[in-house]
Every structure is written in C-alpha cells, then in structure tokens.
C-alpha cells in the first residue's frame with residue numbers, strides 16, 4: 001500500500017504500523033522506534049507494554065489536525081516491536097524485582113548479597129538496551145530519518161540522545177515530566193527511569209535541559225538543579241501559582257521556550273500530564289499538565305521557529321481498558337505532526 005491508495009477517512013486496518021500508516025521504514029521521513037523495556041520500574045510495572053497499547057489504540061484515531069490539515073501525509077514508518085528486547089526485558093525484570101524486594105525489606109545497595117544481580121542488570125541496560133537504541137538511532141539518522149522513540153520506562157531514550165549528539169553539535173531537551181529524573185542511579189540501577197536526565201547531562205552536546213511539570217523531586221535533585229546552569233526547572237506548583245495569579249499559559253509557554261536553542265529534543269514522560277490521562281503509568285503524581293496545555297506548549301515551540309530533532313514518549317502503561325493507550329497515541333501523533341511541521 002502507498003500514499004496514493006491510503007485514505008485517511010476510511011477505517012484503519014491494523015497493519016503493525018502506528019496509526020495504520022502505509023509507509024515502509026525505507027520511504028518514511030519519521031520513524032517510530034518502539035522500545036518495550038521497563039526493567040528498572042520501581043513502583044508499578046507495565047511500561048514495557050506501552051508500545052503495543054499505543055499501537056492498538058492508534059488505529060482508532062482520526063487523523064485530521066486543526067493546526068496541520070495535511071499532517072496525515074507526513075510519512076511515518078514503524079520499526080516492528082522487537083521480541084529480543086521483550087525477552088531480555090522479562091529476564092532482567094525478574095532479577096530487578098528481587099533487588100527491589102531486597103531493598104524494600106531494609107537491604108542496602110552496597111550489600112554483597114545483591115551486588116552480582118545489580119551488576120547483571122546494569123550491564124544489560126548499558127551493553128544491551130542502550131547500545132541497541134543507540135545503534136538503531138544512529139542508523140536511522142544516517143538514512144536521513146527523524147526518530148520518535150516509544151517507550152518503555154523513562155530509562156530507554158539515552159541511546160537515542162547519544163546518537164543525536166553524534167549528529168548535532170548542540171541541542172536542548174524539553175522534558176515534560178512529574179519527576180526531575182536527576183538521581184545518580186536509583187535503587188542501585190545506574191540506568192534507572194529516575195536517572196535519565198542525570199545521565200543525559202553527561203552528554204556535552206546537550207544544553208540546556210528545560211523541565212516542565214515537575215512535582216515529585218528529592219533534595220539531592222534540587223541541589224543538582226541549583227548547581228548546574230544548564231538545567232532550568234519549571235515546577236508544576238509555580239506554573240499553577242502563576243496561572244492562579246492571572247499569568248496565561250501562553251505567556252508561560254513563551255517563557256519556557258525562550259530558554260531553548262534552535263534544535264530541541266522532546267522527552268515526554270506521560271506522567272507529566274495529570275494522572276487522569278495516564279492512570280496506569282508507573283509513578284503517577286496528582287497535579288500536572290492538562291492534555292491541551294502540553295500540546296499547546298509543543299505547538300508554541302514550533303511556532304517560535306524551533307526545530308524538533310527527535311523525541312521520546314515514555315511511561316505509558318496500559319490498564320484493563322484502552323484509555324492510557326488512547327491518550328498515548330494522541331500525544332504520539334501530535335509529537336510526530338510537530339516534528340514533521342515544515
């Protein structure tokens with residue numbers, strides 16, 4: 001099937017591609033890279049099933065976009081969900097669970113008893129998962145594609161950030177998230193979902209990191225924010241307080257965007273949204289952005305002339321209905337539309 005006989009008004013026939021788009025990876029401008037991995041999830045697992053949930057729900061979307069009526073013509077391809085990643089995720093998740101259980105009963109990460117298990121998980125995160133994402137990312141970038149990663153927990157995009165750093169001298173990150181994710185390892189996991197931005201800050205090409213919607217953070221992370229001039233945090237409380245005092249969301253978006261350089265990578269943790277939009281995500285926190293606030297921020301970003309060079313959407317976890325996947329699919333479509341905006 002090709003664009004000539006793809007009719008966006010017809011019912012979507014599931015074909016393994018997000019939104020049922022008819023494009024092969026070779027002919028696509030944007031490529032979705034699903035990463036079904038949630039090894040380091042600390043509270044509630046399920047993000048490894050995020051790509052499939054979003055894929056399933058994405059067939060139900062109507063593709064008309066009020067900003068970009070031609071958006072459905074953007075050529076988006078999909079890398080199939082990789083079963084090696086799923087298998088390795090299951091194996092490593094079992095070990096990670098033992099570690100977390102040990103810690104929850106008063107054990108310490110430095111204890112001899114779990115040192116070997118921790119080393120095994122950390123080795124798999126780095127040598128297997130991060131390396132796979134990096135290689136895939138670099139390969140796609142070298143083919144001139146834009147990459148949208150679909151997680152998975154929030155540990156998974158590090159390899160894509162590294163690949164982008166190989167091809168761009170400098171870029172900023174816009175992170176939408178309830179958490180700062182600035183922990184230097186969490187529960188002994190060097191490549192934890194709670195450490196993604198700590199690890200990202202080791203990539204010298206990335207500056208600044210602009211965080212939006214943060215509302216669950218520890219003192220150590222705040223010290224890092226205060227001590228690193230590359231990090232700019234717009235915490236959820238201050239955003240809401242500003243709104244209560246009459247500062248419009250439009251004005252606040254301009255302020256957020258003014259901190260970013262021309263090239264921007266978006267790291268979208270679904271828990272940055274109010275949990276009513278993602279009730280089954282791993283670590284939900286009350287408060288957060290409305291769906292339309294988040295989309296308006298993305299829209300304002302591209303309207304300000306910034307270029308989205310890549311993105312990830314993480315921490316979508318399905319429940320017993322389609323809602324989390326449905327919202328995830330809509331966020332994914334918007335991210336792709338804005339990345340493809342010419």
Ligand SMILES: [Mn+2]
Pocket residue numbers: 154177178179181193269
């Ligand atoms: Mn996160």
